Amino acid sequence: MTNASNIPLLQVKNLRIEFPTRRGILTAVDDISFDIAAGEVLGVVGESGAGKSLTGAAVIGLLEPPGRIAKGEILLAGRRIDNLPFEELRKIRGREIGAIFQDPLTSLNPLYTIGRQITETIETHLDLTHAQATTRAIELLNEVGIPAAEKRIDHYPHQFSGGMRQRVVISLALAANPKLIIADEPTTALDVSIQAQIITLIKKLCREHHTAVMLVTHDMGVIAETADRVAVMYAGRIAEIGPVAEVIHSPQHPYTIGLMGAIPSVGDNHERLAQIDGAMPRLTAIPSGCAFNPRCTRIKDVPNNRCTTERPDLLPAGKTRAACWLHSVSAMNKQAVTA
Amino acid sequence: MLAFIARRLLQSILVMLTVGFIAFSLFNFVGDPVALMLPPEATQSDRDEVRKALGLDKPFYVQFAVFVQNALQGNFGISLRLGRPVSQLLAERLPATLELVGVATLLALLVGIPAGIYTALKRDHWSSKLLLTGSLVGVSLPNFLIGIFLIVIFAVWLGVLPSFGRGDTTQLGFWSTGFLTVSGLKAVILPAVTLGFFPVTLIMRLVRSEMLEVLRTDYIKFARARGLSNQAVHFGHALKNTLVPVITITGLQLGGLIAFAIITETVFQWPGMGLLFIQAVQFADVPVMAAYLCLIGFIFVTINLIVDTLYYVVDPRLRMETSSAGGH
Amino acid sequence: MTDAFANYVRRFLDSDIWHKFKRDPLVIAAAIVGLILILSSAFAPVFAPHSPFDLKTLNLSDAFTPPAWIHEGKSQFMLGTDDQGRDVLSTIMYGSRASLVVGFAAVMLSMLIGITLGLISGYFGGALDAFIMRVADVQLSFPAILIALLISGVARVVIPNSQHDQVAIYVLIFAIAASGWVQYARTVRGSTLVERNKEYVQAARVIGRRPLAIMFSHVLPNVLGPVMVLATLHIGTAIITEATLSYLGVGMPATQPTLGTMIRIGGDFLLSGEWWILWFPGTALVILVLSINIIGDWLRDAINPKLR
Numbered sequence: 013m014t015n016a017s018n019i020p021l022l023q024v025k026n027l028r029i030e031f032p033t034r035r036g037i038l039t040a041v042d043d044i045s046f047d048i049a050a051g052e053v054l055g056v057v058g059e060s061g062a063g064k065s066l067t068g069a070a071v072i073g074l075l076e077p078p079g080r081i082a083k084g085e086i087l088l089a090g091r092r093i094d095n096l097p098f099e100e101l102r103k104i105r106g107r108e109i110g111a112i113f114q115d116p117l118t119s120l121n122p123l124y125t126i127g128r129q130i131t132e133t134i135e136t137h138l139d140l141t142h143a144q145a146t147t148r149a150i151e152l153l154n155e156v157g158i159p160a161a162e163k164r165i166d167h168y169p170h171q172f173s174g175g176m177r178q179r180v181v182i183s184l185a186l187a188a189n190p191k192l193i194i195a196d197e198p199t200t201a202l203d204v205s206i207q208a209q210i211i212t213l214i215k216k217l218c219r220e221h222h223t224a225v226m227l228v229t230h231d232m233g234v235i236a237e238t239a240d241r242v243a244v245m246y247a248g249r250i251a252e253i254g255p256v257a258e259v260i261h262s263p264q265h266p267y268t269i270g271l272m273g274a275i276p277s278v279g280d281n282h283e284r285l286a287q288i289d290g291a292m293p294r295l296t297a298i299p300s301g302c303a304f305n306p307r308c309t310r311i312k313d314v315p316n317n318r319c320t321t322e323r324p325d326l327l328p329a330g331k332t333r334a335a336c337w338l339h340s341v342s343a344m345n346k347q348a349v350t351a
Numbered sequence: 352m353l354a355f356i357a358r359r360l361l362q363s364i365l366v367m368l369t370v371g372f373i374a375f376s377l378f379n380f381v382g383d384p385v386a387l388m389l390p391p392e393a394t395q396s397d398r399d400e401v402r403k404a405l406g407l408d409k410p411f412y413v414q415f416a417v418f419v420q421n422a423l424q425g426n427f428g429i430s431l432r433l434g435r436p437v438s439q440l441l442a443e444r445l446p447a448t449l450e451l452v453g454v455a456t457l458l459a460l461l462v463g464i465p466a467g468i469y470t471a472l473k474r475d476h477w478s479s480k481l482l483l484t485g486s487l488v489g490v491s492l493p494n495f496l497i498g499i500f501l502i503v504i505f506a507v508w509l510g511v512l513p514s515f516g517r518g519d520t521t522q523l524g525f526w527s528t529g530f531l532t533v534s535g536l537k538a539v540i541l542p543a544v545t546l547g548f549f550p551v552t553l554i555m556r557l558v559r560s561e562m563l564e565v566l567r568t569d570y571i572k573f574a575r576a577r578g579l580s581n582q583a584v585h586f587g588h589a590l591k592n593t594l595v596p597v598i599t600i601t602g603l604q605l606g607g608l609i610a611f612a613i614i615t616e617t618v619f620q621w622p623g624m625g626l627l628f629i630q631a632v633q634f635a636d637v638p639v640m641a642a643y644l645c646l647i648g649f650i651f652v653t654i655n656l657i658v659d660t661l662y663y664v665v666d667p668r669l670r671m672e673t674s675s676a677g678g679h
Numbered sequence: 680m681t682d683a684f685a686n687y688v689r690r691f692l693d694s695d696i697w698h699k700f701k702r703d704p705l706v707i708a709a710a711i712v713g714l715i716l717i718l719s720s721a722f723a724p725v726f727a728p729h730s731p732f733d734l735k736t737l738n739l740s741d742a743f744t745p746p747a748w749i750h751e752g753k754s755q756f757m758l759g760t761d762d763q764g765r766d767v768l769s770t771i772m773y774g775s776r777a778s779l780v781v782g783f784a785a786v787m788l789s790m791l792i793g794i795t796l797g798l799i800s801g802y803f804g805g806a807l808d809a810f811i812m813r814v815a816d817v818q819l820s821f822p823a824i825l826i827a828l829l830i831s832g833v834a835r836v837v838i839p840n841s842q843h844d845q846v847a848i849y850v851l852i853f854a855i856a857a858s859g860w861v862q863y864a865r866t867v868r869g870s871t872l873v874e875r876n877k878e879y880v881q882a883a884r885v886i887g888r889r890p891l892a893i894m895f896s897h898v899l900p901n902v903l904g905p906v907m908v909l910a911t912l913h914i915g916t917a918i919i920t921e922a923t924l925s926y927l928g929v930g931m932p933a934t935q936p937t938l939g940t941m942i943r944i945g946g947d948f949l950l951s952g953e954w955w956i957l958w959f960p961g962t963a964l965v966i967l968v969l970s971i972n973i974i975g976d977w978l979r980d981a982i983n984p985k986l987r
Binding site: 103110 | 568569574575576577580581587591592
């Protein structure tokens with residue numbers, strides 16, 4: 013996947029999202045940075061409250077007040093978009109960056125036909141006549157696998173089943189041919205049998221249109237199937253980021269290791285599921301240093317109590333990068349000595 | 352669709368019967384029904400005759416049946432106060448009340464809906480806060496006080512509008528209208544504004560809260576994510592979803608407005624059904640009270656039926672009783 | 680005990696509601712004004728400069744005195760006098776008291792009826808529930824004022840003329856209460872239905888706890904918040920309803936007037952120039968209801984989790 017220029021499609025640099033509350037400022041996303049290359053699928057995985065959806069919302073400029081981007085930059089194809097005026101940002105939405113949300117039922121306006129909703133989106137961004145837009149809408153519906161598209165284009169959302177609705181939502185997101193799609197839990201609200209179909213559809217469409225995807229989910233299975241790279245978020249920070257196969261099979265951050273260990277597999281014969289002790293800290297009580305340190309079993313392997321005092325940067329760790337002092341030179345030296 | 356209408360029709364009939372029953376109890380047990388049916392000069396033998404003729408010696412349910420039958424034919428007896436058939440009196444007064452209510456509702460919609468939209472879209476602007484506080488004041492002002500204030504300002508101080516009555520009316524068949532004369536139009540302004548004051552505040556707050564709710568939904572979020580302009584989002588998507596419940600609730604309010612007109616008609620001496628009713632209450636004129644009750648009940652039930660049907664027509668979700676699934 | 684109370688107060692002062700209250704100047708102003716009005720009218724016998732309903736103290740020659748700042752006014756009658764020589768300021772205080780008494784009593788009664796019926800309806804279900812809800816639906820289609828008018832009207836026919844004035848206040852309270860119980864019943868019924876299906880209720884029944892005890896100790900606390908909001912707003916409506924009924928002549932009589940009665944009396948003299956007889960009671964009524972509504976409105980927004 014080489015670009016003409018080598019600038020990644022999306023660059024997020026030191027993004028910080030804050031919520032001013034009457035008890036002080038809550039930092040929901042604390043200084044995260046990542047890139048997405050054109051046509052790449054980046055999975056963003058983490059527990060509820062880890063900050064993944066907020067990151068997606070910030071990228072597309074739909075962060076709801078009082079939340080705000082306090083620091084950092086978001087660049088699309090090298091151009092800064094986080095500080096654009098409203099009208100500029102609006103033009104980007106749908107045309108350059110699209111979004112898919114979790115619940116297909118509530119994502120569609122119940123009082124308008126899906127045809128009207130699709131053609132409206134097309135006509136907002138592309139210079140086509142209504143007839144041309146309608147033709148394109150039918151094409152889109154065909155692409156996402158809706159049978160009898162010419163007839164169904166005049167149907168209302170409630171006349172579709174859940175899986176079909178999500179296909180309509182996907183067609184809407186792709187209507188103006190954006191280069192990047194933020195998919196926020198696109199399969200969570202669907203039946204398991206449908207999930208596989210939707211995943212396959214997303215993968216196929218993104219390959220064909222060369223669309224990058226930021227796939228936000230808490231479901232590792234979906235990530236494993238769909239993503240090229242994955243970022244694991246914890247308490248508003250990125251714990252580990254790297255190619256999917258590496259993160260899943262040889263995780264380097266204790267949190268990721270714990271996550272992978274907690275996933276049961278069919279052939280296992282254990283009596284109990286492995287779990288990580290404790291829980292993700294609330295945003296009002298994030299520990300100093302590494303956010304994971306109270307639950308981590310490896311802090312003794314890092315000299316000078318660094319885990320509790322200094323927040324780790326994303327350090328190279330094997331074939332991924334992990335925000336863990338275990339991978340700092342001094343810690344690795346210590347390990348080498350004690351090994 | 353037919354099943355839906357049939358069900359609602361049945362409910363309506365039940366409600367009407369209940370209302371009729373209450374009116375019937377009023378009629379028969381509050382005050383002497385014979386006296387209600389006869390002029391005061393009637394002799395005792397007249398009364399006995401009437402008693403038998405009326406079937407007052409018959410069992411309760413038979414009397415009720417007779418009452419219902421009479422009511423269906425529009426026969427509610429004679430007014431104690433005015434000595435004329437009640438149905439005639441009501442028929443004379445109906446146009447006045449309906450015209451007043453009609454103008455008031457129109458005013459309420461024309462002012463309330465835009466105001467509501469404005470305060471929803473510009474919710475942090477000072478003008479919105481002013482309007483909202485104003486609406487709170489509007490809700491706190493009793494109907495009659497508003498009427499009095501308006502009379503003082505426009506009729507007494509400025510002298511531009513009449514302080515009571517309906518002005519000159521024109522008779523079109525059985526309907527007497529005040530809309531075709533200048534004095535008639537002038538006369539309806541103050542009462543309509545008075546009557547419409549409360550609905551305006553209600554509609555404004557309703558539109559505002561509905562719109563704010565709608566603007567929070569996922570489909571609006573998704574519409575924004577697709578890059579639709581503010582105009583398309585607000586007036587294309589949000590507005591339609593907002594107005595559906597608003598129109599229906601306003602329709603239901605219509606019946607209430609007719610009853611509320613009692614107060615306004617009293618302040619302005621507007622010759623409508625409301626004034627008739629109040630005079631009946633003050634005079635203990637039971638036939639008029641009972642008849643008014645039945646009429647109001649009927650109007651309410653009819654309006655409810657129409658509004659329910661309207662909802663059905665406007666919201667496509669209700670139309671498909673069996674949803675046609677399109678496979679997976 | 681005092682420990683628990685101190686704890687409660689501390690929790691309240693730390694709560695979201697108190698914080699929101701402190702930051703909204705309008706609500707604070709409304710609360711202060713409302714409090715002043717309520718206190719001055721509650722203690723009217725103490726604060727009022729005159730006793731306007733003690734016939735012995737009235738002097739017809741004092742009638743139609745304008746307010747004190749107008750050149751014919753007298754300083755002892757700050758806001759002037761009416762056609763019987765009654766001091767308007769004192770009548771406002773006594774009248775507000777009557778309005779408030781009727782308003783509060785009506786709302787309390789309404790709440791009692793509504794909550795009880797709602798609990799019964801929700802808990803026992805079945806035909807009883809269906810019946811109560813049918814009645815509620817039918818009543819809801821009629822505006823409260825009409826129902827109150829009907830009840831008053833019927834009472835006037837049924838009760839002999841000589842006793843009208845004495846029972847007027849009870850009839851009024853009952854009429855307003857009867858016209859407003861439905862909102863409470865519905866809210867409470869909804870909550871009861873939700874709670875009834877929860878396991879702890881079924882467990883309690885198995886143990887043998889009486890249903891009434893269950894309902895009181897579990898359902899009521901959940902429902903208190905929305906009910907309080909309804910009640911606060913209802914007081915405003917009740918006072919307006921009472922004023923309207925009195926204005927229309929079927930409420931409190933002139934011998935025990937409320938603000939509404941006084942407005943009716945004042946209306947007769949408005950066009951002949953004695954404007955103060957109507958304006959001051961009218962203003963008092965508006966301010967009273969306005970402050971109650973501001974508080975109620977703010978309370979509703981403060982409790983609503985969706986608007987946070």
